[in-house]
Amino acid sequence: MTLLDFALGPGLKWSLLIMIAGLTWRVVGVFLGRWRRDLSRPRSEAVVQGGLRTIITRSAPARELEKNIRFQHITGYIWHIGFFATVLLFEPHIAFFESVLGFAWPGLPSHLALVVAAITLAVLVMLTLRRMIHPVMRMITSTDDYVSLIIIISAMVTGIMASTHMFPRYETILAVHILNVELLFIWIPFSKLGHLFFWLLSRYRIGSYFERKGVKA
Amino acid sequence: MPKDQNLGEYLRLQGVSRRGFLKFCSATASLMALPPSAVAQVAEALATARRPSVIWLSFQECTGCTESLTRSHAPTVESLIFDAISLDYHHTLQAAAGHGAEAAREAAQEENKGEYILVVDGSIPVGNPAYSTIAGISNLDMLKNAAQDCFAIVAVGTCAAFGGLPNANPNPTGAVSVSEIIKDKPIINVSGCPPIPAVITGVLAHFLTFGSIPELDSLGRPAAFFGQNIHDRCYRRPFYERGQFAATFDDEGARKGWCLYKLGCKGPTTYNACATVKWNQGTGFPIQAGHGCIGCSEPNFWDKGGFYSPISAGMWGTREQLLGAAAVGAALGVGSAIAARRRQKKAQETVL
Numbered sequence: 235m236t237l238l239d240f241a242l243g244p245g246l247k248w249s250l251l252i253m254i255a256g257l258t259w260r261v262v263g264v265f266l267g268r269w270r271r272d273l274s275r276p277r278s279e280a281v282v283q284g285g286l287r288t289i290i291t292r293s294a295p296a297r298e299l300e301k302n303i304r305f306q307h308i309t310g311y312i313w314h315i316g317f318f319a320t321v322l323l324f325e326p327h328i329a330f331f332e333s334v335l336g337f338a339w340p341g342l343p344s345h346l347a348l349v350v351a352a353i354t355l356a357v358l359v360m361l362t363l364r365r366m367i368h369p370v371m372r373m374i375t376s377t378d379d380y381v382s383l384i385i386i387i388s389a390m391v392t393g394i395m396a397s398t399h400m401f402p403r404y405e406t407i408l409a410v411h412i413l414n415v416e417l418l419f420i421w422i423p424f425s426k427l428g429h430l431f432f433w434l435l436s437r438y439r440i441g442s443y444f445e446r447k448g449v450k451a
Numbered sequence: 452m453p454k455d456q457n458l459g460e461y462l463r464l465q466g467v468s469r470r471g472f473l474k475f476c477s478a479t480a481s482l483m484a485l486p487p488s489a490v491a492q493v494a495e496a497l498a499t500a501r502r503p504s505v506i507w508l509s510f511q512e513c514t515g516c517t518e519s520l521t522r523s524h525a526p527t528v529e530s531l532i533f534d535a536i537s538l539d540y541h542h543t544l545q546a547a548a549g550h551g552a553e554a555a556r557e558a559a560q561e562e563n564k565g566e567y568i569l570v571v572d573g574s575i576p577v578g579n580p581a582y583s584t585i586a587g588i589s590n591l592d593m594l595k596n597a598a599q600d601c602f603a604i605v606a607v608g609t610c611a612a613f614g615g616l617p618n619a620n621p622n623p624t625g626a627v628s629v630s631e632i633i634k635d636k637p638i639i640n641v642s643g644c645p646p647i648p649a650v651i652t653g654v655l656a657h658f659l660t661f662g663s664i665p666e667l668d669s670l671g672r673p674a675a676f677f678g679q680n681i682h683d684r685c686y687r688r689p690f691y692e693r694g695q696f697a698a699t700f701d702d703e704g705a706r707k708g709w710c711l712y713k714l715g716c717k718g719p720t721t722y723n724a725c726a727t728v729k730w731n732q733g734t735g736f737p738i739q740a741g742h743g744c745i746g747c748s749e750p751n752f753w754d755k756g757g758f759y760s761p762i763s764a765g766m767w768g769t770r771e772q773l774l775g776a777a778a779v780g781a782a783l784g785v786g787s788a789i790a791a792r793r794r795q796k797k798a799q800e801t802v803l
Contacts, residue, residue: 238720239755247768254773255780262784268792325694326763329713333764343694404680405720
């Protein structure tokens with residue numbers, strides 16, 4: 235069995251199974267865990283609206299903080315949009331999703347996807363360096379963040395190398411890229427990258443909690 | 452061709468002009484990635500070469516490799532060179548049959564001890580040798596016997612080079628490649644299902660010119676022919692870059708000759724000379740005919756998922772397995788929630 239055979243076969247299968255089991259474990263564990271009863275008198279009954287509102291309002295910086303976090307906010311958007319455009323609109327990736335989901339969608343020309351990936355990678359590297367240099371950012375960055383960054387950056391580097399055939403053996407760099415992504419699949423449920431699936435739930439939860447407390451956030 | 456006649460004389464008698472011969476030498480030198488200065492050396496060596504003895508053993512095969520070579524666009528210099536070797540044993544092509552044929556093989560082995568080239572096509576069944584025998588001799592025994600005094604072995608076709616189709620899961624005959632049995636002789640794997648005729652003549656030309664085997668890649672294939680993947684040399688590559696793919700074999704993309712990646716083309720992971728040397732008098736190759744590369748020159752190509760599944764599709768299991776994983780995760784979630792509740796309750800009781 236070659237490295238690519240392993241990556242496309244058992245590696246892919248087991249990483250997906252671990253990711254799904256891990257994500258389900260986290261969601262079920264949180265929902266069935268003991269929730270502290272709030273004995274205070276609710277300031278508002280519109281907790282659902284509050285939760286939904288927060289999902290939207292948290293997508294833009296709070297006006298009071300806007301000036302201070304504008305850079306982080308814009309670069310964060312660039313990196314997230316670029317990352318998902320690369321993942322979802324690069325044709326070989328679409329072929330993978332089609333094999334899992336059974337349907338496909340139009341993609342970007344490979345050259346354009348490559349430009350998007352390169353910009354995304356550059357922004358991510360810049361944000362990582364800032365995280366390492368900026369005193370406040372450094373204090374709030376944990377090992378979890380650094381591991382996530384290393385896995386994502388290496389996945390993007392190997393992906394760009396594979397798509398541009400910048401490595402002597404295409405199948406080797408493709409296998410390394412796929413294994414890297416599989417490591418990401420396994421890492422997602424057990425790290426902060428879980429926000430990929432939980433960001434809506436957590437925003438809703440915070441929003442509805444604040445609404446009950448009478449806080450407009 | 453008489454044994455004492457050299458190749459140059461033979462080709463002249465066959466009506467091949469000096470210009471035609473040099474053209475072939477240039478093409479062969481180019482194919483073998485030799486510098487232009489080597490053309491004269493190739494020409495001189497080939498013109499004065501004595502016909503080498505070749506013993507061709509066919510084991511578990513479909514005769515496609517022999518068909519590929521003998522039905523190459525004859526008459527060409529390549530085919531004449533193929534004619535010009537002393538093919539002392541080939542049970543598909545030889546006139547002799549039965550014990551007479553075997554006696555010819557044994558005589559050729561004895562007469563050319565240490566000098567003959569052994570060509571093998573087909574895999575060797577080792578699970579049960581009775582699956583394939585010739586004159587009552589198992590393929591395994593015949594290979595071991597013929598290999599012991601040969602100069603080098605050319606494993607022609609993916610079956611001989613890597614096990615090929617007979618080796619595909621569940622491999623009922625226990626088929627193996629030549630290199631899994633013979634360890635003490637140089638082996639040149641000319642893989643492909645079938646291999647390109649020019650590649651085998653190129654290997655022979657190299658042997659006649661330099662008296663040695665060509666540079667090989669990690670899979671024992673001549674690096675000059677198997678050094679680059681199909682995708683890098685494919686004329687449809689620009690469509691891949693533009694993101695223009697045929698989604699079915701009869702859609703607009705297919706009619707316009709767009710990239711066949713989504714239809715399962717294995718070009719990016721397949722190393723062969725199809726896109727450059729081509730087939731049928733250099734007129735085309737499978738991708739040019741509208742079908743994706745099936746990766747036939749790579750080991751285990753039969754077992755690498757479907758021919759029509761894109762490379763990136765992967766074998767991720769079944770939806771049932773994914774649901775099973777979700778069920779396991781849910782069970783773990785319930786378990787951890789119960790444990791957390793117990794822990795919290797105990798802590799609360801301790802405080803009270």
